[in-house]
Amino acid sequence: MPTVTDLTGPAGPLEALLDEPERLDAAAAPKAAVVFAHPHPQFGGTMHTKVVYRGAKGLARIGCAVFRFNFRGVGQSAGVFDQGEGEKEDFKAALDYMSARYPQSPLWAAGFSFGAWVALEVGAVDDRVSTLIGIAPPVATSISGQKYTFDNTLRTTKPKFFVQGEADEVCPLQGMWGFYGKLEEPKELVVIDGADHLFEGKAQEVGEALEDLLSDGLEP
Secondary structure (H helix, E strand, C coil): CCEECCCEECCEECCEEEECCCCCCCCCCCCCEEEEECCCHHHCCCCCCHHHHHHHHHHHHCCCEEEEECCCCCCCCCCCCCCCHHHHHHHHHHHHHHHHHCCCCCEEEEEECHHHHHHHHHHHHCCCEEEEEEECCCCCCEECCEECCCHHHHHCCCCEEEEEECCCCCCCHHHHHHHHHHCCCCEEEEEECCCCCCCCCCHHHHHHHHHHHHCCCCCC
């Protein structure tokens, strides 16, 4: 996968990787151009987190180009953690990058945990983004004392896809079901049996779930 060296966010250069699909016709546009956000930077989240890696591979298998990047202050990305607001701006910069690189492909927003909050809330109000993907979003909990609101996500009628662990100790399944029930259609949720918040030992199942969910998609 190529390393991206020309993405600059509001706080400076952002370290990134691009997973491109293998396809017979190299000139064909990808099924979608996906920006995939990682978990909370203050708890070890990076673009190399297993779920992000496996999720990106699953989407690449169905023909998507998937852009993973480190938020500001993570790895080689410039800047410092900004409680989510700056990270939303980083995500917007990544959407700009993928929109320009693949102008003929639909633009999707995806993320895991904290990254799901960023991706869903930014993608819900960006007219370029057609599909939202959230893995274990923090819909009924706080992380490091911060409570996350999903006002944009709750209002949008864009197709929404979710993957959740049955035994998630950080973002409990019961809270996810309550949130899911309030969402506008179209929407779909897959629950992975026995999976905790980090999907330990089950990260590959996350990639497979995304592959199954997004192969055909939902009609808005």
